[in-house]
Amino acid sequence: MSESAVRLRDTLATAVRALQGARHLNVVELGAAGVTTFDVHRDASGTPCAATGLILPWRQLGTPLERRRIAQAAGGISDEAVVIVCSAPGEKLPELAASWLAEMRPGSVLAHVSGQSVAGLLREVLTDEPLLQPYGLLGLTPDPLGGMPRPAAVTVFPAGAAPGATAEVVAQASGEVVFAVLSMTEGQPRPVAIRVADLPPGPQVIRLVLGGPGSVEFSSSVPFVQDDRGWAELVVGAWPLIGTQGGRVHLVVGLETCGHQDLVARRIELVRQVILESAGGGTECLVSLVPYATHSYDWEVPERPVHPRCWLAAPDRALTALDRLEAEPVYPDGYRDAAQVEDMLAEVVTRLSEGSPGRTVLLTVGDRPPHPPGRHTLLACRNRYDWNRQVTSLERAGVVFGAITESDHPIWGVLGGSSRAHTDGNSVTQLCADLGLATTGLDRIPFPMIEVAP
Incomplete structure (x- = not known):
């Protein structure tokens, strides 16, 4: 590998290590054939x-339109980090574009x-990065006081572990x-x-080998196979117990009114059942109620803004807020093809950014899909929120x-990604168990007893 490579x-490794949360890094390659970007x-x-x-x-490159096109490829005027790579040194257009982009983005690296x-180098960097957070193997561990075994993530690879690291555990089931x-x-298990x-x-x-971030291989005397079930389905019984907040759950209800x-x-009535089930389900539950209706496109019908009726409230206070909402007149039906789902989601995102104790469950109850952010066959959100x-x-x-709905629209497969119930259902018990709002027995936890091998 050359010195420049x-x-x-x-440079790429340093930029990738600096990525935190939802931040993005734009890598812009200016080559002989044109511009290639990597997100x-x-x-x-x-x-x-x-x-x-x-x-x-x-x-x-000299035309304003062409410069705008390349600038947009490099992330436009966003504050995301940018690494500019000229992979055709000495060629006029790549060199000119590199110089111009570096001048336009003074915080970038050239x-x-x-x-x-460049794609190969970037792939190596991503594969070879040491872990930024520990990896744990989920299983049942003995209670030191002699009680029932508890689900726990036993650390197998600490933060800083490099590709090729190995670990052994003893599993029994x-x-x-x-x-x-x-x-x-x-603080959340992923x-x-x-x-x-x-x-x-x-x-x-069981022997585990770290292949790199996001890659772990298993080996033992028995074969391991990929499972096609979703994560939520696999951990349905353990979910309320594997978090780090002592069993506290924040139930946020988005309710179409x-x-x-x-x-x-x-x-x-179904929301009332969920709150009552959660309050007596063995977890410490706080409730937020965020009703929403539909956008008004009629100047004679004032729009009802999305605003929580309670936030982080004890279950009894949440039930009182629900009773008051029930006593209000139903909002005019208005636009029948969509509702303010995206406004409700935006409100929840904003509120949660200020902090939420424990694990958060968003239960959306309704049937209409969200308004799109822009031009679409449906009328757009008046606030231009993007539900996705x-x-x-x-x-x-x-x-x-989680979701309670009578609709087959694909959006409810997203909003009900961990569990979905039908409005016509007679019980919400299974929904609450699936979402970890009520603890369930260890017979539903398909994990082995584990301990780190000496």
Whole structure:
């Protein structure tokens, strides 16, 4: 590897290590054929990822339109970090564009490299990065006081562990069990690798090999296979017990209050059942109630802004707020094809950014999809909120998604990603158990007893 390639690799490694939270790094390669961009960010587990963005052939760099096009490829006027790489030193257009972009983005880093794949270097950097947070293996561990075993994430790779590191654990179970490696990102467990094995009776030594961020391999005397079930389904029984907040849960209810009066009354009754079930479910529960309706596109009908009726309230106070909401007239039906889901999500994102004790569950109760942020077959959100961006922010914050709905619209598969119930259902008990609002027995936890091998 040439000296310039080594310097570029170090530059990229430093920039990637500096990525925190939802921040992005734009890597802009100015090559002989044109401009290639790479969007680098960390996923929910803290693993660095890169996606190839725009690939723009050279035209006439001197035109304002062309400069604007290249500037947009480099992240425009955003404050995201930028590394500019000229991979065709000596060629007129790449050199000119590199100089111009570096001048436009004074905080950027400018590097030159020749005869080296920028994509390949970036891939090496992402694969070779030491862990920024520890990885733990989820399993049952003995209670030191002699009580029932408890789910816990036993650390197998500490922060700073490099690719190639190994660890061994002793697992004990009989039958099909789940081996889930988690990262503890901002105090929340995030899945990194999930495998299933059919263990024979007796203790089994399991060897784990760290392939890099987001990559862990398992080996033992029994085969491990990938499981197609979702993470929420696998940990449905353990979820309320594996967090770090002592079992405290923050239940945020987004409640659609437009439509037929009987349907709205049914939604309110189901929310009441969820709050009562959560209050007696063995967890310390705080409740926030965020009703929403639909945007008004009729100047004669004033729009009802989205505003919480209570936030971080004890269950009895939340039930009082729900009773008051039930006594109010139902909001006019208005636009029938969408509701203020995106406004509700934006309000929740803003409120949660100020802090939330314990694990947060967002339960959305309704049937209409959100308004889109811009031009679409549906009327756009008047506030131009993007529901997809809001969901991504909540996912990064570790929010668990549940829904009660009578709709088959695909959005409810997202809003009910961990569990979904139908408005016509007679019980919310299973929904509460799935979302960790009520603790369940250890018979629902498909994890082995584990201890770190001596």
